[in-house]
Amino acid sequence: MNYQPNAEDLQAILRTLKRAHRAAAPADAALRQDRLLRAAKLIRENHTAISAAISADFGNRSVYQSMLADMATTVKMLEDSAAQVAQWMKPEAVESPGPGMQAWIEQQPLGVVGIISPWNFPINLAFGPLAGVFAAGNTAMLKPSELTPKTSELLAELIAGYFDPLELTVILGDAGVGAAFSALPFDHLVFTGSTSVGRHVMRAAAENLVPVTLELGGKSPVVVAEGFDLRTAVERTFTIKTFNAGQICLSPDYLMVAEAQQDQLVMFSKQFIADSFPSLMSNPEYTSIINERHFERLLGLLADAEQKGATLINLAPAGEPAFERDARKIAPHLLLDVTDEMAIMQEEIFGPLLPVKTYRSAGEAIDYINANPRPLAAYYFGNDADRQQQFMRQTTSGGLVINDVMTHASIDTLPFGGVGASGMGAYHGIHGFRRFTHAKPVVVQSEDGASNLRLRAPYADKAQALHAFFNG
Incomplete structure (x- = not known):
């Protein structure tokens, strides 16, 4: 790991991803499914090399544990999201607020999501959030842990072979790079790690009012x-x-x-x-x-x-x-x-x-x-x-x-x-889709604009109806 991006490099990468996301039409169901299934395919096709890299980073890591908890569970998560995303992303109908009016909730992607993943389950805790991020139609920047360098370098290499960098890009580097990463103006930031580092991540994100999902553990x-x-x-x-x-x-x-x-x-x-x-x-x-x-x-x-x-x-x-x-x-x-x-x-x-x-x-x-x-x-x-x-x-x-x-x-x-000191926000399945989606309310006014007229002066002719509302 020779090259270490500085804060300006990271800002430039994020600006490029944001421009690309804005320029593209919102990802349809087919593209979201494709991204999810490519992520699952990456793991399926490279599980042996990934297991070896994880074990080398740990000194010894049970291959069974890596295959089960880091990879099989994650593949299932990605493939399940792919199977259901078309249903999840449908607009949610709500009761019409008045005659001739329409209202619904549009499921809108947030944009570019940052993911800071830890060393203990370097595949599950990187691709697990991606199951929700991709399902919601977002693109992502991933910062894997510097404590598992062989796994992180392999991930960067593999992801470059399965994804366009405008869909998913990997940032390698030490804790200093991680700190600069957490200060970027993402549309959402996911961090998994210790409570002490989580405080720093949330403080950095707050400078740009970036919403965060923190999974912090505890006792x-x-x-x-x-x-x-x-x-x-x-x-x-x-x-x-x-x-x-x-x-x-x-x-x-x-x-x-x-x-x-x-x-x-x-x-x-x-x-x-x-x-x-x-x-x-x-x-x-x-x-x-x-x-x-x-x-x-x-x-x-x-x-x-x-x-x-x-x-x-x-x-x-x-x-x-x-x-x-x-x-x-x-x-x-x-x-x-x-x-x-x-x-x-x-x-x-x-x-x-x-x-x-x-x-x-x-x-x-x-x-x-x-x-x-x-x-x-x-x-x-x-x-x-x-x-x-x-x-x-x-x-x-x-x-x-x-x-x-x-x-x-x-x-x-x-x-x-988590909750409180153990974190905030939740993902997995539809909960991940909702976490990384903006539930955007949409209203189409009726032709006569009736609901707007009650706000228009003069008010005297409307006051009697309002008094009747409060007095039963």
Whole structure:
């Protein structure tokens, strides 16, 4: 990655895309479908090379994980949007406001959308937003993460072969380029990443009054109700906590159980890891931490928690170390006796470490969640319908999954996004189409202009009817 565009270069690229978008007729259904299907075709035809590039960037990334979560899910999202976009883009009829008048809602493309995608799912979180952006008739500029350089460079090369740069162009560069990118006057900007960087992105976008979609993660809780089968809860939680080594915005960030269940929790966790990963450090199915900085950050979280009184439970199979620097792998850990003063309870973990808090009542667990910033997702394990409803009504999160973890993210008919500190705006399926579309109201006045006449002076002859309206 030698050439790094400066702010003037980026401005020029965006001006060119905007001019082209204005000059072209609004994209019809056929063109939108074509763009969506070309994006899906790009992934289908190059999935092997993409998997290899992602794994090289991570040091080791499970090929199955890349194929499933990064590519198969994304292809389905793109192809489903292509199948439905002709219906989505139809004008929405509304009731006529008066005799001889017409009114409807026109689904108008926004223009050029900027997408800043992260490193943890570099295909899904780049092309997932594009499913909505293209369906809505927009064009786009994509800034993939500099932390996955091989994948980002491959994406730039592939996209140039499948798309005209006036449809979709890729901007490569470091964090400085990303900052300049976020300051561009897009018609909409999508950012997926940390809350701290999200603040900077939103501040930069505000200078140009650019609307933003922010997916920021946060600390997603798991609450296991008393009476629910703890083994099932552990298995479903650690299925996601070990997927991509926990480097997922929706990964559980802490788990809450009744005090009496803590010993069983440890036992079931050890059994699950042993059954799922007979080895970790040499196992290609167990993903590495993305880079040395994040690896050391996670070890720092463990050290800080232990120094402040936490009990660390290494879940690695017998005889394996807690971590290995050369492979940049860290075994799954439980952290017991955690307190809010520990760094691991203050920041998003993004790794295979799971703090455990105990509660004495269901209300105590809800109060704890509500005392903290709103998470991207919340996970509740419990079969009592009234308790499920209580948890749903009394907590606020981007999404809620009952008796599982992260399931909602792959259901394209559901909106995906955060709330409060975990983000704003949602996409996926029709929700993405709506997010990147301007719902433009259109009114055609009647020939006699009756509704306009009530606004025209003099008003004396109209006042009696208005008084009658207020006085019944």
